[in-house]
Amino acid sequence: MVSAKDFLVTSVYDGDSHRLPKMKNGEYDRDVISKATESDIQKLDLALKYLQHNSAVTELLQKAVNNGVIIVMVKNGNNSYESNLPNNPDGAIYWNPNVGFNIFDDKMKFLGKMSSANTLLHEMVHAIDPNLAKSKNEIQEYLKTFSVFDTKFPYKNNAEYEAVTKANELVSNFHGEPTRADYITEPKEILVSNPIESLVNRYDSKGRFIGKTVKTYDDVTETIKTVHIDYLHRDKSGLPLKTETITDIDGKPIKKDPEKHTFDYQNFDWNSLSGSDLYRAVLSADSNQLDLMGKSLVQSEEGQRIFQLGENLLTEYKHQQELERQQELERSSHVMVMRR
Ligand SMILES: [Zn+2]
The missing domain is CATH 1.20.58 (Methane Monooxygenase Hydroxylase; Chain G, domain 1)
Structure with a gap:
């Protein structure tokens, strides 16, 4: 298992204006980068544990650790990946653990709320992308916007195609979070109380809203609760059918006392x-x-x-x-x- 202590992690207020300190040779000056706050470390660890319910993610995270990727926890500003020196895999992930994303389909139907851990995985895919650790020209070529005639056009460029499809596969499909249909339909940032909170709405083939799944984290009991609500079926009292599962932080089921x-x-x-x-x-x-x-x-x-x-x-x-x-x-x- 990969955890926060495997990375160099720092906390900053504004991710859009902040740049990490560098030495004369262009490398990050790791010695002067301040340590992240305890609460940010806890959020990062929660996200990393959640992501690694899927064991395939551990391998991916290990690559990022080996690359020397730095994680910058931001309170404000966008999530992003910054590649540093050409021909060098060490870069920095700017990640805001306090925002998730509302996801819409191409007809602007509200599909649900993607966890902020999901976004962390998206940035991790950039951080281990070998094509972003090449020469300046090669990186530029790789990041060229797809032509409108290209079937991949909705994903903007190769790097985003890679990140969106990987996050869909490794996080959204695995955990039952909403999937992103593309990159150019911009998701709407929303505040979340923890990095693993998510929501999925379900619709029938006619587009009628028929149910939802809500995932929440309780930091007192350190448990993850998943509630499914099915509007098509009613319980004895005439309420929508509700089923609930509770697991520990590693995803193992917990029996109610x-x-x-x-x-x-x-x-x-x-x-x-x-x-x-x-x-x-x-x-x-x-x-x-x-x-x-x-x-x-x-x-x-x-x-x-x-x-x-x-x-x-x-x-x-x-x-x-x-x-x-x-x-x-x-x-x-x-x-x-x-x-x-
Ligand atoms: Zn991206």
């Missing part, structure tokens, strides 16, 4: 049910038990009140879900023009 949500249905005094009892009861119930609970509740006046409260909450929740769905539909029809 069964103790935490146990509730004894057989031996319980339903007349002295507290709010937290009800919560535990609902969380640990199967559908039969939920029916039993409903029947028990309506037998007392207080129970009926709680039952009604639950029904109201459910209605409110359904409303919220529908609103969210409408908002995403609207968002998908917005045409956005962005820079990058």
